[in-house]
Amino acid sequence: MNVQVNPDSKIENYQMDNFRSDVLEGLKRIPKKLSSKYFYDKTGDGLFQKIMAMPEYYLTKCELDIFKNKTADLAQLIIPENEPFDLIELGAGDAMKSTFLLKYLIEKGTDFTYMPIDISGNILSVLNEKLNAELPALKIISLEGEYFEMLQKAASLSSRKKVILFLGSNIGNMSLKEAESFCFNLNQNLASGDVVLIGFDLQKNPHTILNAYNDKAGITAAFNLNLLTRINRELGADFNLEQFQHYQTYDPLTGACRSFLVSLKDQNINIGNDTISFSENELIDMEISQKFSPEKIKELGEKSGFRMIGEIKDSKKWFVDTAWQV
Ligand code: AVJ
Numbered sequence: 001m002n003v004q005v006n007p008d009s010k011i012e013n014y015q016m017d018n019f020r021s022d023v024l025e026g027l028k029r030i031p032k033k034l035s036s037k038y039f040y041d042k043t044g045d046g047l048f049q050k051i052m053a054m055p056e057y058y059l060t061k062c063e064l065d066i067f068k069n070k071t072a073d074l075a076q077l078i079i080p081e082n083e084p085f086d087l088i089e090l091g092a093g094d095a096m097k098s099t100f101l102l103k104y105l106i107e108k109g110t111d112f113t114y115m116p117i118d119i120s121g122n123i124l125s126v127l128n129e130k131l132n133a134e135l136p137a138l139k140i141i142s143l144e145g146e147y148f149e150m151l152q153k154a155a156s157l158s159s160r161k162k163v164i165l166f167l168g169s170n171i172g173n174m175s176l177k178e179a180e181s182f183c184f185n186l187n188q189n190l191a192s193g194d195v196v197l198i199g200f201d202l203q204k205n206p207h208t209i210l211n212a213y214n215d216k217a218g219i220t221a222a223f224n225l226n227l228l229t230r231i232n233r234e235l236g237a238d239f240n241l242e243q244f245q246h247y248q249t250y251d252p253l254t255g256a257c258r259s260f261l262v263s264l265k266d267q268n269i270n271i272g273n274d275t276i277s278f279s280e281n282e283l284i285d286m287e288i289s290q291k292f293s294p295e296k297i298k299e300l301g302e303k304s305g306f307r308m309i310g311e312i313k314d315s316k317k318w319f320v321d322t323a324w325q326v
Contacts (some may be wrong), residue, residue, distance in 0.1 A: 019038060019234065019235070020235050020272070022035060022038070023038075023231055023235060023271065024271065024274055024276075027271070027276045027284070028276070031282075031283055031284075031285055032278075032282065032283065032284045032285065033284065033285040033286075034227055034285070034286055036173050036227075036286060036287035036288075037119055038227055038230065039223060039224075039227055040118075040119060040120040040122075040123065041120070041122070041230050041234075042122045043226050044120075044223065044226050044227070044230070045093075045122055045126075047219060047222055047223040047226060048093075049094070050219050051215075051219055051220060051223060052096075054212075054215055054217070054219060056211045056212045056215050057212045057215075058208065058318060058319075059168065059169055059201055059212065059319060060096070060097070060168065062316060062318045062319035063097050063168060063199050063314065063319050063321065064096065064097050064100075065314040065315055065316075066312050066313070066314050066319070066321055067097040067098065067100040067101060068097075068100050069315075070312050071100050071101060071104045072104070073312055074101055074197075074312060074321070075101065075104055075105060075108070075110075077197075077309065077310045077312065077323045078195050078197055078323055079105075079110065079163060079195075082108065082110055083160075083161065084110075084111035084112065084161075085111075085112050085160055085161040085162065085163055086112060086115060086154070086157075086158040086160060086161070086162050086163070087101075087102075087105075087112050087113070087114050087162075087163050087165065088115045088116075088117065088151065088154045088158075088162055088165070089114070089115070089116045089117060089164075089165040089166075089167070090117050090147050090151070090164060090165065090166045090170065091117070091118055091119075091147070091166065091167075091168065091170040092117060092123075092124070092127060092165075093118060093120075093123050093127070093168070094123060094126060094127055094130070095116060095127050095130075095131070097167055097168070098165055098167065099130075099131070099134065099135075102114060102131070102135055102138060103134075103135060106135055106137055106138060112139070113139040113140070113141060113158070114138055114140050114141075115140075115141045115142070115143060115154045115157070115158070116140070116143070117142075117144075117145070117147060117150040117151065117154065118142075118143075118144065119144070119145065119146060120144075121144045124142045124144055127142070128140065128142055141154070141157060148189070151164075151189055152189065155189065155190075161195075162190060162191070162194045162195075163194070163196075163197065164186065164194070164195070164196040165196075165197050166197070166198045166199065167197070167198075167199040167321070168199050169199050169201035169289065169290075170199070171198055171199070171200065171290075172200075172201055172257075172288070172289045172290040172291065172292075173287065173288060173289065173290075174288070174290070175288060176290065176296070176300075179290070179300060180300060180303055180304065183300055183301070183303070183304035184303070184304040184305065186304070187305040187306055187326055188305075190326045191326060192326050193325065193326065194325070194326045195323055195324070195325050196324050196325075197321055197322070197323050198321070198322050198324070199319065199320070199321050200297055200319070200321075200322060201289070201290075201291050201292065201318070202291065202292055202293070202294070202317070202318055202319060202320055203252065203255050203291045203293050204291075206250050206252040209250050209252075209257055209291060210248065210249075210250040213248045213250070213257055213259065213289060214248040220248070220259070221245075221246035224246050224259055224261055224286050224287070225244060225246065228241055228261070235271050236270075236271070237269060237270060237271040237272070238269060238270050239269055240267075243263065243264045243265055243267060244261045244262065244264065245261065245262045245264055246259065246260075246261060247259070247260045247261070247262050247283075250291075255290055255291035255292060255293065255296070256288055256290055256291075257288070257289040258285070258286075258288050259286045259287045259289075260283045260285060260286055261284040261286055262281060262282075262283055263278035263280060263281065263282045263283075263284075264280065264281075265278075266278065266279050266280050294320075297320070297322055301322070301324045305326070306324030306325060306326065307324065307325050307326075308322065308323070308324055309323045309324065309325045310322075310323045311323065
C-alpha cells in the first residue's frame, strides 16, 4: 500500500498564502526574520543533500552511525515487545537513517505502517520511490504538510501504539522556548505508552560546530540564499542575491548556532505589491540550529511530561537519540 495523502490544489493554495503572509510578516519585523522551514523547495532539498554529504557536516554521519550500527538497540528501545505499531517520522526527508530501522523491523516480521511527514512534497515523492524499490513489503502512508496538522492526520489513521521519530536535530530549528511548547504539544497529542525518539546535536568543540555551518565551499550560504530565490520565483519579488551575504555564528554559552543574511547596501525590495526597505548591514535572521547539553535535554523531557526510557549516542558521543515515553 502506498497512499500519498494531500497534494490537492486547495491545500497547495493554502500553503502558498501562508508562505506569502509569513514572509511579509517576517520582513516587516525588527529585526527581520524568515523561517528556515521554507528552505526546502526542490533546490533547497538538493542543497541540503549536499550539506549532508559535506565532510564538515558531522550530524548526519553521527546519527547514521547510530541507525546503522545500533539498530537492534534502537528497536529494543522503542518497541521492546515487538508488538504491532505505527512508526511516524516528522521531517522524514529522504529517510536515509530511518531506512536502516525500517529494514530491520521488516526482517524481524514486525507489523507496522511507516508514516513519513514532511513539508516538502518533492522529497516525499523521492522517498516513496526509493522505499518502494528497496523495501517493497513496507506499508507507507506519506503525509505532506506541517508537523502537527499531519501528526493529527496520522493519529486519525492509526489505532495502535505510536512511535514518533524526530531525527537529525530538526528540533534544533526551534528556539528553546519553541522546543518546550513543541514537546509539550507532542505529549498532549499522544496516548499513554506511545514513544518519541528525538535526535539532539550535543554541544561540543565550538570550532567543530561552526565549521559544520560555515563551509568554505559556500553550500550553506547557497542554502540560505536559495530562500530569496524561492521568494523571487513564488512571490514575484526582486531580491538580487549578489547584494546579500551569509553570516554564521555559534555561541557556546547558549548552544545557539545561527545564520543570517546581511544586506550589502541600502536597498528596496519589491515583493508583489509590497516594498521592503533594507539599510546597509541590516540582517535577516534566517535559522537557528540549537545545540544541547545533557541537562537541557533532561529538562525538556521532564517539563513536557515525558518519562525518559533510554538514549543511544554515536561512537564519538557528538549526537544522541533520546527515547521518551508518555
Ligand atoms: C535539517 C535542521 C537539521 O540545522 O543542522 C544544515 C539544517 N542548516 N545546515 C540543521 C541546516 C544549515 C539542519 N537541520
